[in-house]
Amino acid sequence: MNYQNVLGKVDTNIYEGKSNMTTTVISTYDKRLGKVYNELWNRYHKIYGHREDASQQFQNLLNMMKQKDAERKDALKKIDAEREENQGWFLSQNQVGYMLYIDLFAENLTGLKQKIKYLHELGVTYIHLMPFLKMPDEHNDGGYAVSSYTEIHKPFGTMKQFESVVDLCRELGMSVCSDFVINHTSKEHEWAQKARQGMEEYQDMYFMFDTYDIPAQYDKTVPEVFPKVSPGNFTYYEDMNKHVFTSFYEFQWDLNYQNPRVFNEIANCMMELANKGVEIFRLDAIPFMWKEIGTTCRNLDEIHDLIEMYRYVMKVVCPGVIFKGEAIVQPQEILSYFGGMEGKECHTMYNASFMVLLWNSIATKETAVMTEALCRYPQLPEKATWINYVRCHDDIGWGFDNDVLGQQGINWVEHTKYILKFFKGDFHTTFSKGEYYEFDEWKFDGRTSGTLASLCGLEWALESRDAYQQELAEKRIKLLHSIILSFSGIPVIYSGDELAQLNDWNYLTVENKAHDSRWLHRPSFDWEKAKKRHDVSTVEGRIFTDIKNRIETRKAYDIFRSDVPTYTIRTGADQVFTYFKKDEHETFVGLANFSEYPVYVPTHVLHQRGIWGNMQDLIQGKYVDVAKETILVGPYETLWLYQ
Numbered sequence: 235m236n237y238q239n240v241l242g243k244v245d246t247n248i249y250e251g252k253s254n255m256t257t258t259v260i261s262t263y264d265k266r267l268g269k270v271y272n273e274l275w276n277r278y279h280k281i282y283g284h285r286e287d288a289s290q291q292f293q294n295l296l297n298m299m300k301q302k303d304a305e306r307k308d309a310l311k312k313i314d315a316e317r318e319e320n321q322g323w324f325l326s327q328n329q330v331g332y333m334l335y336i337d338l339f340a341e342n343l344t345g346l347k348q349k350i351k352y353l354h355e356l357g358v359t360y361i362h363l364m365p366f367l368k369m370p371d372e373h374n375d376g377g378y379a380v381s382s383y384t385e386i387h388k389p390f391g392t393m394k395q396f397e398s399v400v401d402l403c404r405e406l407g408m409s410v411c412s413d414f415v416i417n418h419t420s421k422e423h424e425w426a427q428k429a430r431q432g433m434e435e436y437q438d439m440y441f442m443f444d445t446y447d448i449p450a451q452y453d454k455t456v457p458e459v460f461p462k463v464s465p466g467n468f469t470y471y472e473d474m475n476k477h478v479f480t481s482f483y484e485f486q487w488d489l490n491y492q493n494p495r496v497f498n499e500i501a502n503c504m505m506e507l508a509n510k511g512v513e514i515f516r517l518d519a520i521p522f523m524w525k526e527i528g529t530t531c532r533n534l535d536e537i538h539d540l541i542e543m544y545r546y547v548m549k550v551v552c553p554g555v556i557f558k559g560e561a562i563v564q565p566q567e568i569l570s571y572f573g574g575m576e577g578k579e580c581h582t583m584y585n586a587s588f589m590v591l592l593w594n595s596i597a598t599k600e601t602a603v604m605t606e607a608l609c610r611y612p613q614l615p616e617k618a619t620w621i622n623y624v625r626c627h628d629d630i631g632w633g634f635d636n637d638v639l640g641q642q643g644i645n646w647v648e649h650t651k652y653i654l655k656f657f658k659g660d661f662h663t664t665f666s667k668g669e670y671y672e673f674d675e676w677k678f679d680g681r682t683s684g685t686l687a688s689l690c691g692l693e694w695a696l697e698s699r700d701a702y703q704q705e706l707a708e709k710r711i712k713l714l715h716s717i718i719l720s721f722s723g724i725p726v727i728y729s730g731d732e733l734a735q736l737n738d739w740n741y742l743t744v745e746n747k748a749h750d751s752r753w754l755h756r757p758s759f760d761w762e763k764a765k766k767r768h769d770v771s772t773v774e775g776r777i778f779t780d781i782k783n784r785i786e787t788r789k790a791y792d793i794f795r796s797d798v799p800t801y802t803i804r805t806g807a808d809q810v811f812t813y814f815k816k817d818e819h820e821t822f823v824g825l826a827n828f829s830e831y832p833v834y835v836p837t838h839v840l841h842q843r844g845i846w847g848n849m850q851d852l853i854q855g856k857y858v859d860v861a862k863e864t865i866l867v868g869p870y871e872t873l874w875l876y877q
């Protein structure tokens with residue numbers, strides 16, 4: 235390509251990172267751009283080269299980047315410089331995440347600022363703020379319908395207040411992660427409104443069609459995301475006589491990334507937020523970002539070009555920023571969102587399969603399926619890791635690896651039916667209390683909603699005043715957290731789970747929420763419960779203290795770093811999930827009994843891996859001799875053995 239066309243009169247050698255000029259001082263910005271320039275352009279050209287405006291749009295992008303670099307605060311540039319030196323900073327065992335809705339947790343940003351110390355006390359170093367940008371007042375899918383990427387949703391406060399929260403977090407050593415809705419905007423976004431008024435240049439930013447002919451072709455192969463709560467992939471608007479691509483809800487219009495302007499504008503918004511101090515972007519629903527007729531419009535190759543390009547943009551303007559991607563697909567497919575073994579795309583990805591496997595083990599009280607599935611996990615790039623979580627704001631979709639189920643002699647269809655009923659509470663042996671989500675009664679297929687504590691049996695135990703069941707429920711809650719807090723990857727706690735908050739059945743009485751059972755597990759944060767967190771005679775106190783202790787312990791030992799891999803093994807006692815981490819100096823063995831019976835775990839498989847001798851449990855303090863033939867693990871007990 236002819237750089238002169240794009241860059242005008244500049245020394246293009248700089249951009250290729252090989253300038254010999256001795257008299258000119260090359261700025262940090264130019265050096266960074268020089269390092270990625272060719273790759274960035276090549277990708278851009280690959281995607282947009284067939285368009286006449288490709289070079290102009292590329293130039294626009296470079297201008298935006300230069301501008302945002304000029305606006306970036308010194309405090310943030312300092313972090314950029316440190317992280318360029320230490321690119322694996324997020325792999326430290328100190329990273330512990332917490333996700334929250336600003337309004338549910340603290341009403342607004344002023345409230346959040348006052349409550350940050352609570353999170354600091356728990357040991358959180360990374361706060362994931364659920365969508366907080368301007369959104370429609372009523373129908374907004376919990377904020378996943380963004381009406382402006384540069385304004386805060388009014389009831390939450392102002393951009394100034396947001397910055398002040400972010401600054402405080404930074405002072406306390408906490409990184410702020412912002413949800414970034416990249417696939418669609420709300421239909422109230424300025425671009426959508428201008429499109430609706432008939433302005434063609436804005437209509438090109440979305441997928442809009444005069445007749446149903448083209449949508450009909452898409453509909454042949456594109457599955458629906460919300461077949462029950464919001465059926466269809468397109469919405470017809472009579473006022474403009476157009477069919478609009480709306481993968482999610484009607485009020486969420488899919489952006490058209492085949493238009494380079496969309497890529498640029500979104501890059502600009504992302505840089506703008508990064509300049510407010512956001513250090514982690516949660517890239518929402520990325521598998522949907524590219525659409526082609528004749529495909530499922532999921533996970534298409536071009537998405538990887540787009541994410542790689544966004545990463546280059548960040549590398550130049552705000553290299554301290556990392557991406558967390560949301561793609562709820564099998565782990566082998568997720569590897570592509572890390573950008574393969576070179577790690578060119580997301581730094582972290584949700585470990586949705588692990589989350590599903592943990593719940594599966596809660597229901598089945600055995601761990602063979604989980605262990606076998608985890609053994610098949612791909613190796614990750616050197617500077618990348620998983621986000622491990624047990625619950626989040628979304629439902630649990632039962633995406634099992636069918637091969638693994640088959641290998642264990644389990645019929646997928648029957649098994650999913652069982653799991654669904656189990657967590658709904660429709661089963662005589664269940665302890666769980668949840669809801670179906672997107673449930674298809676004909677196929678008996680669907681997903682599950684509910685808070686961690688209610689799914690673990692606490693709600694039912696409290697209602698039936700069953701002290702024994704309550705004890706088991708508490709143990710399950712601790713056990714699930716214990717696993718994510720000791721595994722390789724960044725553990726992220728879902729707000730309220732550290733206090734064992736129960737389901738919020740009130741959602742059924744709220745008109746625009748009742749149809750979406752995900753609101754069951756989005757209760758307002760209960761500050762009355764939080765007051766009890768230091769009192770271990772209460773459920774809240776016991777759960778909070780256990781999680782806090784484990785966070786402190788995790789931080790104290792290097793073995794918990796995310797770049798020390800975790801291996802899972804089958805010992806012959808499938809009720810007990812067994813995993814270990816090992817490096818030159820330290821060995822860690824985790825054991826978690828998913829059943830209410832004591833189990834003797836054979837140790838020979840550990841011996842085969844060179845794990846012997848006396849080990850100390852880091853939480854309880856007791857010593858366990860691994861040289862013996864078996865280790866006794868009590869009902870729902872977890873051991874963190876260390877040597």
Ligand code: GLC
Pocket residue numbers: 375376378415482518519560627628
């Ligand atoms: C993601 C979010 C989910 C939202 C959807 C549409 O999957 O996690 O809550 O409904 O994207 O933005």
